[in-house]
Amino acid sequence: MRTAEFERRTGVNRRLLRYYEEQGLLSPGRTSGGYREYEESDVLKVRHIRNLLAAGLSTATIADLLPCMGKDGDDLIADCPELLLDLHRERARIQAAIHELETARTTLDAVIATAPPETERAARALLLP
DNA sequence: ATTCTCACA
DNA sequence: TGTGAGCA
Numbered sequence: 001m002r003t004a005e006f007e008r009r010t011g012v013n014r015r016l017l018r019y020y021e022e023q024g025l026l027s028p029g030r031t032s033g034g035y036r037e038y039e040e041s042d043v044l045k046v047r048h049i050r051n052l053l054a055a056g057l058s059t060a061t062i063a064d065l066l067p068c069m070g071k072d073g074d075d076l077i078a079d080c081p082e083l084l085l086d087l088h089r090e091r092a093r094i095q096a097a098i099h100e101l102e103t104a105r106t107t108l109d110a111v112i113a114t115a116p117p118e119t120e121r122a123a124r125a126l127l128l129p
Numbered sequence: 130a131t132t133c134t135c136a137c138a
Numbered sequence: 139t140g141t142g143a144g145c146a
Contacts, residue, residue: 003133004131013139015140033132034132034133034134036132
């Protein structure tokens with residue numbers, strides 16, 4: 001299928017599709033006229049890409065990860081030891097980010113606790129409605 | 130009619 | 139990351 005249909009099937013616009021391609025996540029073939037030719041399996045592939053992206057993985061690690069997923073079926077890693085390393089590294093990165101955010105929140109809570117009661121109430125009034 | 134690449138008041 | 143120009 002070509003761009004227009006693929007765009008509909010995936011719900012992702014060409015601009016982004018081309019970006020994924022530049023990042024090595026997708027490699028559609030080309031017709032003699034130079035038009036991109038996508039495979040049926042690419043539709044599912046884009047779904048995977050979007051999920052992985054949402055999980056915080058970089059396009060680079062996703063590029064390495066994709067070939068390790070079932071060629072046809074859903075997403076389940078087969079046997080890619082080298083990849084598992086990157087995944088754990090990503091997990092550690094996320095865990096670290098969580099900690100940083102938690103300490104940032106703690107700091108803010110401390111500052112907020114400093115505000116006078118009436119100021120606190122005024123602030124909440126501005127926040128809720 | 131459609132897609133492609135490239136460039137940017 | 140959108141938009142238009144000039145092609146094939």
